[in-house]
Amino acid sequence: MKTRHCLILALMGFISCSTPQQTDNKVYTAFTGATIIDGTGAAPIQNGVLLVADGRIVAMGAKNEVTLPDNITVNDLSGKTIIPGLINAHGHVGDVKGIEGGHYSRQNVIDNLSLFARYGVTTVVSLGADKEEAVSLRAAVDTAARQRARLYIAGEVISGNTPEEAVAVVDQNDAMGVDFMKIRVDDNLGSSPKMTEDVYKAVINRSHELGYKIATHMYYLDDAKKLLAAGSDFLAHSVRDLPVDDELTGLLKEKKVCYCPTLTRELSTYVYEDTAFFFSDPFFQKEFSEATVQPLLDPARQEQIKNSKSAQTYKQQLPTAMANLKTLADNGVTIAFGTDSGIPTRFMGYFEHLEMAMMADAGMSPMQIIVSATSDAARCLDLKDVGKIASGYWADFVVLDANPLDDIKNSRSISGVWIGGEKVK
Numbered sequence: 075m076k077t078r079h080c081l082i083l084a085l086m087g088f089i090s091c092s093t094p095q096q097t098d099n100k101v102y103t104a105f106t107g108a109t110i111i112d113g114t115g116a117a118p119i120q121n122g123v124l125l126v127a128d129g130r131i132v133a134m135g136a137k138n139e140v141t142l143p144d145n146i147t148v149n150d151l152s153g154k155t156i157i158p159g160l161i162n163a164h165g166h167v168g169d170v171k172g173i174e175g176g177h178y179s180r181q182n183v184i185d186n187l188s189l190f191a192r193y194g195v196t197t198v199v200s201l202g203a204d205k206e207e208a209v210s211l212r213a214a215v216d217t218a219a220r221q222r223a224r225l226y227i228a229g230e231v232i233s234g235n236t237p238e239e240a241v242a243v244v245d246q247n248d249a250m251g252v253d254f255m256k257i258r259v260d261d262n263l264g265s266s267p268k269m270t271e272d273v274y275k276a277v278i279n280r281s282h283e284l285g286y287k288i289a290t291h292m293y294y295l296d297d298a299k300k301l302l303a304a305g306s307d308f309l310a311h312s313v314r315d316l317p318v319d320d321e322l323t324g325l326l327k328e329k330k331v332c333y334c335p336t337l338t339r340e341l342s343t344y345v346y347e348d349t350a351f352f353f354s355d356p357f358f359q360k361e362f363s364e365a366t367v368q369p370l371l372d373p374a375r376q377e378q379i380k381n382s383k384s385a386q387t388y389k390q391q392l393p394t395a396m397a398n399l400k401t402l403a404d405n406g407v408t409i410a411f412g413t414d415s416g417i418p419t420r421f422m423g424y425f426e427h428l429e430m431a432m433m434a435d436a437g438m439s440p441m442q443i444i445v446s447a448t449s450d451a452a453r454c455l456d457l458k459d460v461g462k463i464a465s466g467y468w469a470d471f472v473v474l475d476a477n478p479l480d481d482i483k484n485s486r487s488i489s490g491v492w493i494g495g496e497k498v499k
Contacts (some may be wrong), residue, residue: 076117085332089490095390096237096277100128101127101128101147102125102126102127102132102142102143102145102146102147102287102434103118103125103126103127103146103147103148103149103154103495104123104124104125104126104140104142104146104147104148104149105123105124105126105149105151105473106122106123106124106148106149106150106151106152107121107122107137107150107151107152107153108124108151108152108153108154108155108156108473109121109122109155109156109464109477110122110124110134110155110156110376111155111156111157111158111441111444111463111478111479111480112134112158112439112462112463112464113158113187113443113445113448113461113462113463114449114462114464115156115333115442116442116448118155118461118479119134119135119136120136121136121137121138122134122135122136122137122156123135123136123139123140123142123270124156124463124469124471125140125142126469126492126495127495128495129220129468129469129494129495129496130459130466130467130469131463131465131466131467131469132465132494133465134463134464134465135324135336143238145355151489152474153475154444154473154474154475154489155473155474155475155476155477155478155484156459156471156472156473156474157444157448157463157470157471157472157474157478158448158449158460158462158463158470158471158472159194159195159197159448159460159461159470159471159491159492159493160193160194160195160196160197160411160426160448160472160485161195161196161197161198161411161447161448161451161452161457161461162190162195162197162198162200162411162412162415162426162451163199163308163332163334163410163411163412163451163455164201164289164310164311164334164336164410164413164414165190165195165199165200165412165413165414165415165416165422166200166201166202166203166206166414166416166417167183167186167187167190167197167198167200167208167225167414167416167422168182168183168186168200168203168204168205168207168208168416169182169203169416169417170182170186170391170416170417170418170422171185171326171476172366172457173366173367173369173418173419174308174363174418175418175497178205178207179207179434180207180208180210180211180295183207183208183225183267184211184222186416186422187211187219187222187223187225188221188222188223189361189422189423190222190223190422190423190486191221191222191223191491191493191498192361192423192491192498193361193420193422193423193424193426193427194426194427194472194485194486194491195223195423195426196223196224196422196460196470196471196491196493197213197223197224197226197451197452197457197460197461197470198223198224198225198226198227198416198471199226199227199228199253199254199412199455200225200226200227200228200416201228201231201254201256201289201291201310202228202229202230202231202256203230203231204227204228204229204230204252205256206250206374207225209227209250209251209257211225212225212226212227212251212253213225213226213253213457214226214253217494218386218494219493220493220494220495220496221493221496221498221499224460224470224493226253226254226455226457226467226496227252227253227254228247228252228253228255228256228289229246229250229252229255229256230243230246230247231256231257231291232244232247232255232256232257232277233257233258233269233326234269234273234277235273236273236401237272237273237275237277239267240257240273240274240277240412241276241277241280244277244280244281244284245280248284248286252286253286254286254287254288254289254308254455255277255281255286255287255288255289255413256289256290256291256310257269257274257277257278257286257288257289257291258290258291258294258299259274259291259301260291260293260294260297261293262377262384263383263384263387265384268297271300271304274290274301274304275304275363275369277307278305278306279302279305282305287307287308287455287456288305288306288307288308288440289306289307289308289309289310289334290306290308290309290310291310291311292309292310292311292313293311293313293314293315294313294314294315294316295313295315295316295318295319295322297350298313298322299321299322299325302322302326302329303325303326304383306331307331308332308333308334308410308454308455309326309331309332309334310336310412311334311335311336311339311414312333312335312336312337312340312395312398312399313394313395313398314340314388314391314395314398315391315392315394316394317394317397317398317401318398318401318402321412323401323402323405323407326402326407326408327405327406327407330408332407332408332409332410332450332455333399333402333407333408333409333410334398334409334410334411334412334454335389335395335398335399335409335412335433335436336412336413336414336429337392337395337399337421337429337432337433337436338413338414338415338425338428338432339413339414339420339430340389340391340395341392341428342389342390342417342419342420342425343382343384343385343388344379344382344385344386344388344389346370346375346376346379346419347379347380347385348376349371350367350370352424354427354436355369356425356499357424357427357486358421358424361419361423361424362424370419381460396432396435396436396437397436399433399436399437399438400436400437400438400463403437403438403442407452408450408454409433409438409442409446409450410446410450410451410454410455410465411429411430411433411443411446411447411448411450411451412427412429412451413425413426413428413429422433426447427483427485427486430443430447430482430483430485431482431483433446433482434482440442440462440478440479440480440482441479442480443482444479448461448462449461449462468493468494468495469492469493469494469495470492470493470494471491471492472485472488472490472491472492473488473489473491473492474488474489475487475488478497
């Protein structure tokens with residue numbers, strides 16, 4: 075097989091290029107004719123060819139750059155666009171059915187991951203409230219899964235009144251088997267105590283001793299700076315109280331820490347004060363029934379949200395979060411796509427597409443958003459072999475009927491989703 079990169083390297087004398095041989099007994103599938111957006115920010119490949127075998131990408135390039143082996147299955151995708159599968163770097167799985175929590179089970183984890191997959195979200199990093207039932211479904215050990223999103227977990231969200239209490243939770247998560255650690259440093263708008271610096275420093279240090287990256291839930295600008303100085307590896311929400319400044323920008327870039335805005339998290343706190351605008355969206359309705367959302371149409375419930383001090387505060391501060399996203403992105407901070415979906419009334423799968431639309435409203439370009447939701451999300455959390463359409467990576471990709479570079483909302487024009495080279499049913 076020959077790809078653009080293969081040809082260049084061959085001309086330089088670094089490698090030789092060859093067509094896959096049928097004697098290797100691999101079953102090859104080619105996807106031809108589509109525009110391919112590889113997730114890196116590179117220019118799209120027109121009339122592209124994507125070659126897949128054994129669940130992974132073998133080659134990718136323009137039609138005249140990829141030689142196909144004999145006896146191959148070819149899928150003509152002329153007029154369509156291929157993007158990498160979306161990666162939610164801050165989600166949750168296992169607890170929610172419909173709009174209700176409290177349903178954690180192995181089967182519900184699978185059901186949630188399947189729902190994500192049908193919406194083109196092929197990898198989910200579940201940052202907290204993960205239980206034993208999810209351990210065997212982690213991507214590290216569940217490489218054969220094809221009909222559901224790949225899963226990474228953080229276990230219990232770490233808490234404790236003393237360093238010793240909090241570190242004990244870190245050790246419990248480690249013993250259970252997790253991929254990341256997660257802490258909350260937030261006073262919930264003054265309604266609860268905030269984790270103190272001595273506690274979160276101990277947690278960060280112990281997590282690093284055990285080899286884990288640690289994601290931090292935060293709200294305030296001052297806390298974000300202190301957490302970065304203490305060694306936090308990932309800011310799992312937006313700064314929402316104040317405009318970000320040069321000091322925070324400098325810390326994020328110096329420490330190579332990614333920023334995960336989760337704009338739909340704020341939206342979810344107040345949008346049900348009325349009939350949510352997306353309830354009439356056919357893309358929403360294909361998975362969520364009228365009966366599911368009926369409780370959210372209750373006038374008494376809506377009135378309660380209208381009168382909720384916290385909901386209205388989050389509503390007022392969403393513009394700050396959006397402006398901060400634009401400032402950080404413009405100044406070279408890496409933005410990791412995430413939504414905090416999988417909490418009741420934060421609709422898994424759909425909210426990821428809603429998040430992308432809100433990122434566009436904040437001023438990010440479609441290409442920036444796609445990179446954030448694919449290769450950058452993977453790079454920020456060291457997720458292996460996902461996030462790009464590139465040789466050797468898992469064949470996790472979404473086929474769209476319309477080009478999302480024209481309008482990011484075209485991410486909703488899903489023709490098909492493939493995970494590990496297998497089409498999601």
